[in-house]
Amino acid sequence: MSTTLERPALATPRKVTPAKDSRTLLKSQVRTGWALLAPALLHSGVFIVIPVIAVLVLSLTDYSFGDTWAWVGFGNYADLFRDVDFQASLWHTVLYAIVVIPISMAIALAVAVGLNQKIRGLTFFRTAYYIPTVTATVAVATIWLWIYNPGSGLANGFLSLFGFAPNRWLADPATALPSLMVVGIWQGLGTKVIIYLAALQTVSRDLLESADLDGAGRWQKFANVTWPAIGPVQFFVLITSIVGTFQVFDLVYVMTQGGPGSETRVLVMDIYQNAFQDLKLGYASAETVIMMIVIALFIGVGRLLQKADAND
Amino acid sequence: MTSATLPAVRSTKPSAIRPGRILLYVVLTVGALLMMTPFIWMLLTAFKSNLEIAKFGWLPGELRWHNFVEAMQTAPFLRYFRNSLFIAVGETAFTLVVCTMAGYALAKMPLRGSKALLTYFIVLLLVPFQIILVPLFLIVKSIPLFGGNNILGHGGIGWLNSWWGLIIPLGAAPLFTFLARQFYVSLPDELAQAARVDGLGEFGIFARIMTPLIKPALITIAVFQIEAAWNGFLWPLMITTSDSMRPLQLGLAIFSQNPAEIQWPYLMAGTALATLPMIVMFVFAQKRFVEGMANVGIKG
Numbered sequence: 001m002s003t004t005l006e007r008p009a010l011a012t013p014r015k016v017t018p019a020k021d022s023r024t025l026l027k028s029q030v031r032t033g034w035a036l037l038a039p040a041l042l043h044s045g046v047f048i049v050i051p052v053i054a055v056l057v058l059s060l061t062d063y064s065f066g067d068t069w070a071w072v073g074f075g076n077y078a079d080l081f082r083d084v085d086f087q088a089s090l091w092h093t094v095l096y097a098i099v100v101i102p103i104s105m106a107i108a109l110a111v112a113v114g115l116n117q118k119i120r121g122l123t124f125f126r127t128a129y130y131i132p133t134v135t136a137t138v139a140v141a142t143i144w145l146w147i148y149n150p151g152s153g154l155a156n157g158f159l160s161l162f163g164f165a166p167n168r169w170l171a172d173p174a175t176a177l178p179s180l181m182v183v184g185i186w187q188g189l190g191t192k193v194i195i196y197l198a199a200l201q202t203v204s205r206d207l208l209e210s211a212d213l214d215g216a217g218r219w220q221k222f223a224n225v226t227w228p229a230i231g232p233v234q235f236f237v238l239i240t241s242i243v244g245t246f247q248v249f250d251l252v253y254v255m256t257q258g259g260p261g262s263e264t265r266v267l268v269m270d271i272y273q274n275a276f277q278d279l280k281l282g283y284a285s286a287e288t289v290i291m292m293i294v295i296a297l298f299i300g301v302g303r304l305l306q307k308a309d310a311n312d
Numbered sequence: 313m314t315s316a317t318l319p320a321v322r323s324t325k326p327s328a329i330r331p332g333r334i335l336l337y338v339v340l341t342v343g344a345l346l347m348m349t350p351f352i353w354m355l356l357t358a359f360k361s362n363l364e365i366a367k368f369g370w371l372p373g374e375l376r377w378h379n380f381v382e383a384m385q386t387a388p389f390l391r392y393f394r395n396s397l398f399i400a401v402g403e404t405a406f407t408l409v410v411c412t413m414a415g416y417a418l419a420k421m422p423l424r425g426s427k428a429l430l431t432y433f434i435v436l437l438l439v440p441f442q443i444i445l446v447p448l449f450l451i452v453k454s455i456p457l458f459g460g461n462n463i464l465g466h467g468g469i470g471w472l473n474s475w476w477g478l479i480i481p482l483g484a485a486p487l488f489t490f491l492a493r494q495f496y497v498s499l500p501d502e503l504a505q506a507a508r509v510d511g512l513g514e515f516g517i518f519a520r521i522m523t524p525l526i527k528p529a530l531i532t533i534a535v536f537q538i539e540a541a542w543n544g545f546l547w548p549l550m551i552t553t554s555d556s557m558r559p560l561q562l563g564l565a566i567f568s569q570n571p572a573e574i575q576w577p578y579l580m581a582g583t584a585l586a587t588l589p590m591i592v593m594f595v596f597a598q599k600r601f602v603e604g605m606a607n608v609g610i611k612g
Binding site for chain 1: 339349
């Protein structure tokens with residue numbers, strides 16, 4: 001029985017081998033793929049998605065850590081539109097992101113390209129640029145508070161070198177937020193430089209060498225070989241920068257506490273205060289939902305920009 | 313600091329003396345100084361007396377090494393250090409395994425809806441940790457069959473006060489899945505194809521061919537994860553009640569418990585000692601960045 005069945009079966013597969021093989025290959029790839037993905041999906045589901053759903057649900061309630069709570073529908077959201085503190089926080093955060101992201105990305109890429117040359121003292125330079133990332137925020141904040149000190153600070157000392165009048169920096173409503181932006185750019189630089197450096201290492205040597213053979217200049221090589229090659233990593237840096245800038249908190253909390261007035265009040269700070277100081281967890285949850293929507297909008301724009309860049 | 317500028321002067325080969333070259337060194341050096349200033353200030357403050365920190369000045373009158381000794385004697389810092397190390401290593405191992413697997417699947421496996429899954433992970437990395445803190449705490453408390461919990465997660469403390477709770481929830485951040493994916497995507501498919509022809513299975517291709525090629529990404533993930541674990545504060549504070557599992561950063565907090573009289577020299581001495589391992593690790597790891605892709609090679 002079995003032998004008679006096998007014969008024709010042996011004869012036919014020879015012809016259809018490629019198709020059948022590619023089908024079983026695809027199957028095994030799909031299986032492996034899901035198996036590889038499963039732990040991450042489970043982990044993120046339990047420790048992120050469920051808490052987020054909890055936040056979404058909470059945003060429709062007046063929950064405040066107590067025993068009793070009630071559904072309030074979109075009441076929290078309606079209140080937010082009348083909340084001056086929230087509006088100020090949202091505006092400052094968006095402004096902070098729009099200024100800090102492009103500047104810090106450009107500086108980080110420039111530094112990474114500089115460090116990717118055959119230069120001496122590379123170990124020193126790479127470490128130096130990374131040090132702010134590992135230095136405790138309290139030390140970072142303290143030194144910047146001194147730099148911005150209106151009386152004896154470094155910033156005014158620098159200005160006076162060029163004959164400019166001293167500024168009140170963090171104490172002046174007009175310069176408080178820009179002063180914080182400078183610190184934000186400074187502190188976030190190290191991480192971005194490292195990611196860019198890792199990406200620049202993966203740019204194909206062969207491609208760069210063949211560009212050399214074709215007589216391409218430095219700038220042409222950068223624009224035509226390096227820039228496209230680091231595209232995916234560029235996008236990664238953009239996304240993490242958007243998230244990072246929207247979540248700015250520690251720095252503001254230590255340096256200005258949102259002041260003067262509410263000139264440097266930012267979103268996470270407002271959320272934190274509403275949630276853990278005023279114990280309005282439902283209200284704070286609604287704020288979080290709006291923040292996530294705004295971040296999603298920013299990332300949507302980022303994706304469009306990247307697509308436009310890739311199609312060039 | 314000066315040692316960095318010296319080599320530039322010393323390299324008098326005609327090709328190296330171009331003005332552009334010198335400008336590069338000058339700009340990089342000034343930038344490096346700007347980046348290091350707060351750290352240097354932290355080190356200097358660690359040597360000062362309480363009188364000296366009352367007014368602003370750079371240099372301490374004398375090097376008070378005993379500040380470090382006294383700071384370390386205020387609490388069982390050796391144990392805190394061991395705990396931090398354990399958490400950092402555990403979290404990093406967990407993250408590397410889970411995130412490379414997921415990143416590879418997203419980048420190279422023909423999964424239906426892999427675009428949507430990528431978007432899923434990107435959306436997840438937008439979630440600010442501060443706000444899911446409370447729900448996360450409740451979930452960790454009700455992990456089934458741990459810490460006296462029944463199968464429904466009731467009755468006990470779950471992962472609270474456990475290494476599981478300290479390590480697992482904050483490991484494997486979507487950020488690192490995304491990072492790994494971005495590196496896998498830029499690897500050529502021909503490599504996997506060639507291995508397939510040689511009869512290697514799909515998992516073997518992932519583990520033995522493709523993953524070694526993204527070594528820069530692996531090191532980057534490890535450095536970031538170790539650093540995040542090392543600097544973790546809020547989460548360990550929330551889920552541990554005993555000293556025996558608490559990490560370094562919580563130990564340091566005792567110097568600033570009273571905002572009115574922060575013990576700055578001790579705080580800075582402790583912080584400097586806590587930061588040192590991270591800097592050493594970085595100095596070590598960044599050499600591997602340099603090896604990077606160039607040495608692994610993508611030649612056919």
